[in-house]
Amino acid sequence: PAGNGEMQPTRVLQLLNMVTPEELVEDEEFEDIYEDVREECSKFGKVYDIKIPRPVQGNTSGVGKIFVRYETIESAGAALRALAGRKFAERTVLTSYIDEEKYVADDF
Amino acid sequence: AAEERRKKRRSRWGSEDSKVNIPGLPTAITASMTKEQLDTYLLHMRLEEIGRKLRTGDYIPPERERSVSPEPIYDSQGKRVNTREYRYRKKLEDERHRLIEEAVKRNPDFKPPADYKRPTKVQD
Numbered sequence: 001p002a003g004n005g006e007m008q009p010t011r012v013l014q015l016l017n018m019v020t021p022e023e024l025v026e027d028e029e030f031e032d033i034y035e036d037v038r039e040e041c042s043k044f045g046k047v048y049d050i051k052i053p054r055p056v057q058g059n060t061s062g063v064g065k066i067f068v069r070y071e072t073i074e075s076a077g078a079a080l081r082a083l084a085g086r087k088f089a090e091r092t093v094l095t096s097y098i099d100e101e102k103y104v105a106d107d108f
Numbered sequence: 109a110a111e112e113r114r115k116k117r118r119s120r121w122g123s124e125d126s127k128v129n130i131p132g133l134p135t136a137i138t139a140s141m142t143k144e145q146l147d148t149y150l151l152h153m154r155l156e157e158i159g160r161k162l163r164t165g166d167y168i169p170p171e172r173e174r175s176v177s178p179e180p181i182y183d184s185q186g187k188r189v190n191t192r193e194y195r196y197r198k199k200l201e202d203e204r205h206r207l208i209e210e211a212v213k214r215n216p217d218f219k220p221p222a223d224y225k226r227p228t229k230v231q232d
Contacts (some may be wrong), residue, residue, distance in 0.1 A: 003117055004140060005139070005140050006138055007137075007138050007141070008138065009138075016137075017150060017154055017157075019152065020203070024110070032120075033120070036119045036120045036121060038203075039119065039120065040121050040210040041118070074180050080138075082124075083127055084127075084135035084136035085128045085135040085136075086121060086124065086127055086128075087126060087128070088120050088121055088128075089169075090169050091154075091157070092128045092135060092153070092157055093135065093158075094135050094136075094137060094150060094153060095135065095136050095137065096136075096137040096146065098139070108143070
């Protein structure tokens with residue numbers, strides 16, 4: 001919770017505007033999306049883990065967002081710059097960081 | 109079977125040289141924001157994107173991303189109602205409608221885009 005200014009870079013990349021809740025319901029489609037994300041994000045460094053919240057049991061928290069934790073902050077930064085503005089299924093990708101503690105606690 | 113499907117499937121990622129750059133709407137967000145601010149920004153960005161697609165008629169995805177066509181539905185004159193163009197346009201209009209409702213909920217002073225019409229039932 002910093003004030004105005006720049007966000008503190010972390011090693012967890014946040015990808016926005018990539019998927020709709022409907023696309024995450026079916027297992028097959030979900031796995032395809034997961035694989036697309038893993039494959040592309042691995043180009044920027046070693047990926048530690050990935051979270052793609054799904055709309056299950058009325059959960060809407062973080063649904064539509066995709067989180068990729070890298071081994072280093074540098075890799076997350078490279079991905080943040082390279083993937084911003086790219087298209088994913090005809091939608092424009094927005095990138096940001098998220099605090100690692102929030103990521104671990106599923107607080108998105 | 110899953111392996112076969114994976115091979116046939118193409119990535120959803122667009123090419124690196126088709127990056128989007130809209131002045132005033134950064135795509136790499138490094139300014140400090142709360143989750144609510146970020147979600148609001150995202151909402152406006154997507155509304156802008158949908159608005160642009162609807163205005164320019166750019167809403168039919170490339171062949172590889174198309175879903176399976178549903179059974180055709182015809183009106184009383186025998187004209188097909190659920191054409192590809194109609195279906196994709198309707199999908200974006202429905203999404204826009206949901207996003208505008210969400211934007212109004214967040215900010216009652218929110219002004220919907222000038223070309224926004226509430227979605228209507230089947231028409232041709």
